[in-house]
Amino acid sequence: EVQLLESGGGLVQPGGSLRLSCAASGFTFSSYAMSWVRQPPGRGLEWVSAISGSDGSTSNADSAKGRFTISRDNSKNTLYLQMNSLRGEDTAVYYCAKGASISGWLYGDVWGLGTTVTVSS
Amino acid sequence: DIEMTQSPSTLSASVGDRVSITCRATQSIGRWLAWYQQKPGKAPNLLIYKTSSLESGVPSRFSGSGSGTEFTLTISSLQPDDFATYYCQQYNSSPLTFGGGTKVEIK
Numbered sequence: 299e300v301q302l303l304e305s306g307g308g309l310v311q312p313g314g315s316l317r318l319s320c321a322a323s324g325f326t327f328s329s330y331a332m333s334w335v336r337q338p339p340g341r342g343l344e345w346v347s348a349i350s351g352s353d354g355s356t357s358n359a360d361s362a363k364g365r366f367t368i369s370r371d372n373s374k375n376t377l378y379l380q381m382n383s384l385r386g387e388d389t390a391v392y393y394c395a396k397g398a399s400i401s402g403w404l405y406g407d408v409w410g411l412g413t414t415v416t417v418s419s
Numbered sequence: 420d421i422e423m424t425q426s427p428s429t430l431s432a433s434v435g436d437r438v439s440i441t442c443r444a445t446q447s448i449g450r451w452l453a454w455y456q457q458k459p460g461k462a463p464n465l466l467i468y469k470t471s472s473l474e475s476g477v478p479s480r481f482s483g484s485g486s487g488t489e490f491t492l493t494i495s496s497l498q499p500d501d502f503a504t505y506y507c508q509q510y511n512s513s514p515l516t517f518g519g520g521t522k523v524e525i526k
Contacts, residue, residue: 335463343455343463343506345515359514393462404510405453407474409462 300324300408302394307413314384314417320377320394320410327351328372331397333406334379336390336415346392347379348403357402361387384417391415421445421509425518431526436497440521442490442507451511454483454492457520458503466505467492497523 306318318334333348347358347368356368367380377394391414395406422445432438442452450470455463465474467483470490480495494501502525507518 342520343457343508343517345508345517348515357513395463398468403515404451405465405468405508406455406463407465407468409464411462 300396302396302408302410304392304394304410304413307392307415309416309418310384311419312385312417315380315382316384316415318379318381318392318394318413318415320379322375322377322396325396325408327370327375329400331399331401331403332368332370332377333395333397333403334366334368334377334392335395335406335409336388336392337412338387338390344390348397349377350402351397351400381415384415386417389415389417420514421448421512421516423507423509423516423518425505425507425521427521428519429522429524431524432497433526434497434499436526438494438497438523440492440505440507440523442485442492442518444488444490444509444511447487448509448511450486451509452483452485452490453508453510454481455506455508456501456503457506463506494523 303321330351334346349368365383369378391412393412394410396408397403454467457463471483504522
């Protein structure tokens with residue numbers, strides 16, 4: 299069974315950092331692009347960042363550029379999101395999602411349960 | 420950035436009703452559109468990709484249509500399990516963007 303399990307969320311002060319992890323199982327992790335998508339409380343979905351499975355190329359939403367870094371360790375079947383300079387508007391549930399192809403993440407065909415990030419003093 | 424607008428934002432319907440949700444893009448996205456269903460406290464679930472391709476395991480009462488800038492998700496006969504929020508997402512160009520969501524409520 300294909301599964302994604304996020305971890306690393308929590309309460310952090312504005313300006314702080316967090317690293318989210320997403321452990322994948324049940325599929326050949328290195329063969330698929332992966333992405334992070336977030337959902338602020340009571341609001342809709344927002345794509346954050348994506349990484350290809352082939353060459354590790356990345357793309358980011360403007361809200362993430364310069365502050366968030368997506369990466370992957372194919373030997374550990376794990377996706378990461380390093381988040382720095384956190385702001386209140388980064389408060390959200392963060393989901394990792396598997397793409398349907400190896401190159402670009404187009405849409406998510408499998409999603410994790412999510413991990414909650416709260417940025418507050 | 421391509422903005423996606425869904426309508427209505429809330430839809431009240433009864434079991435057995437045929438319901439349609441519209442998603443409009445601010446510029447042409449071809450047929451590069453996906454639809455998701457999300458229930459409270461749960462992750463999104465992929466229903467349809469490339470406008471009209473049904474994801475494996477998704478009931479055939481769900482269908483999608485459209486092209487360019489206007490798209491529709493239709494549920495042919497609403498079932499109790501279908502009361503949820505639905506999102507469209509374009510993947511024609513980066514940044515990938517989602518619609519604001521349509522909540523389907525029990526009438």
